[in-house]
Amino acid sequence: MRKPIAQGFYPFNDKELNSIxxxxxxxxxxxxxxxxxxVPHAGYIFSGKVAAKVYKSIKSIKNNVFLLGPNHTxxxxxxxxxFDDWETPLGVVExxxxxxxRKYKDESAHNYEHSLEVQxxxxxxRFKNFKITPIxxxxxxxxxxxxxxxxxxxEDGYFIASSDFIHFGPMYGFNQTNEIDKMKWxxxxxxxxxxxxxxxxxxxxxxxxxxxxxxxCGFVPITLMLAILKRRGASRGFLIDHRSSFEIQxxxxxxxxxxxxxx
Numbered sequence: 001m002r003k004p005i006a007q008g009f010y011p012f013n014d015k016e017l018n019s020i021x022x023x024x025x026x027x028x029x030x031x032x033x034x035x036x037x038x039v040p041h042a043g044y045i046f047s048g049k050v051a052a053k054v055y056k057s058i059k060s061i062k063n064n065v066f067l068l069g070p071n072h073t074x075x076x077x078x079x080x081x082x083f084d085d086w087e088t089p090l091g092v093v094e095x096x097x098x099x100x101x102r103k104y105k106d107e108s109a110h111n112y113e114h115s116l117e118v119q120x121x122x123x124x125x126r127f128k129n130f131k132i133t134p135i136x137x138x139x140x141x142x143x144x145x146x147x148x149x150x151x152x153x154x155e156d157g158y159f160i161a162s163s164d165f166i167h168f169g170p171m172y173g174f175n176q177t178n179e180i181d182k183m184k185w186x187x188x189x190x191x192x193x194x195x196x197x198x199x200x201x202x203x204x205x206x207x208x209x210x211x212x213x214x215x216x217c218g219f220v221p222i223t224l225m226l227a228i229l230k231r232r233g234a235s236r237g238f239l240i241d242h243r244s245s246f247e248i249q250x251x252x253x254x255x256x257x258x259x260x261x262x263x
Contacts, residue, residue: 001092002084002107006114009043010121014089020044021125024052031059033263035234036159036225038197039122040257041069041115041218046248047164047257050241054259055122057240061158064096064131065123066228068221069115069162071136076109079148082134083107086117090124096131098155109136115162115218133157137220142206145220149227161225163218165190169253174215183246183254189214190242190256197260198237202226229262237262 004012011017027049039054040047071080081104086093110116116134123130140148168174168186179185193216196205202223209219216222226237237260246254 002082002086002110004088004117005112006117009114009118012089017089017121018125020048021052021121024048025056025125027053027056029053029056029240031057032261033059034261035232036161036229036262038161038163038222038225038258038260039119040164040259041118041162042164042245042255042257044118046245046255047243050243050257050259051119051122053241054261055126057261058126061127061130062156063129064133064155064157066152066157066159067116067119067132067134067162068159068225069113069134069136070218070221071109071113071138072115072217073109073112074138075112076136077104077106078138078140079104080106080109080136082110084110086120086132086134088117088120088124090121093120093124094131096133098133100151100155101133104135110134119160119162137224140220140224142203142223145206145224145227149224149231153228153231159225159228161218161221163216163222165193165216165256165258167215167217167255169251171253172215174213176213183244186254186256187242187244190258194239194242194258194260197222197226198239200226200230200235200237202230226262234262
């Protein structure tokens with residue numbers, strides 16, 4: 001059983017957590033059937049509104065939810081699947097334990113990684129009776145991504161890529177502009193990435209992030225998800241929300257949050 005470790009990202013008290021989720025899910029959103037989504041994974045005070053709007057936009061999910069996220073800790077395999085059940089303050093979520101992925105099993109990559117854990121309370125609050133397949137990944141080549149997509153796309157499920165977008169400023173070692181309005185510049189660059197994702201140009205997205213050094217922490221999970229979804233017949237992406245931590249806490253270092261769904 002994997003225990004919660006993302007202290008500070010969300011409350012570990014169930015009543016407080018439910019109260020915050022109730023407020024976040026009061027946002028207006030249009031429900032639509034979809035096959036996958038991009039959701040941010042920062043502290044709920046910063047990215048919770050974007051995350052809740054995405055989850056509220058999802059009309060229904062499959063019995064199994066693939067959670068695809070980056071490996072921030074550097075621990076474990078480059079592509080690591082958890083086979084543990086995961087616990088949150090809202091209860092235990094059962095693992096799907098897909099046998100064809102057992103060769104990738106590596107719990108060490110998940111033990112202290114927050115990017116997938118923070119998604120679970122949103123899912124638990126919004127949906128019932130689902131299992132999860134948690135997967136973290138480090139840098140993978142496009143060829144590796146396409147090969148893994150061939151494997152996973154044969155399995156039915158709903159796909160969530162957990163990612164924040166550009167991390168800007170000295171805290172993140174990324175300050176590639178002389179523009180006065182830094183937040184506007186970052187939003188414009190992320191909008192360019194969103195446009196590629198809306199049109200399923202995931203190879204161009206992957207290359208643009210790498211070539212420009214954009215600090216999009218989950219660009220590999222996003223690329224993998226779109227490669228999978230394309231194989232499953234999806235062809236369109238929809239921007240649900242786009243915000244910045246600067247709006248909550250003005251600083252010379254800030255992070256962009258993008259929420260999207262795909263059908």
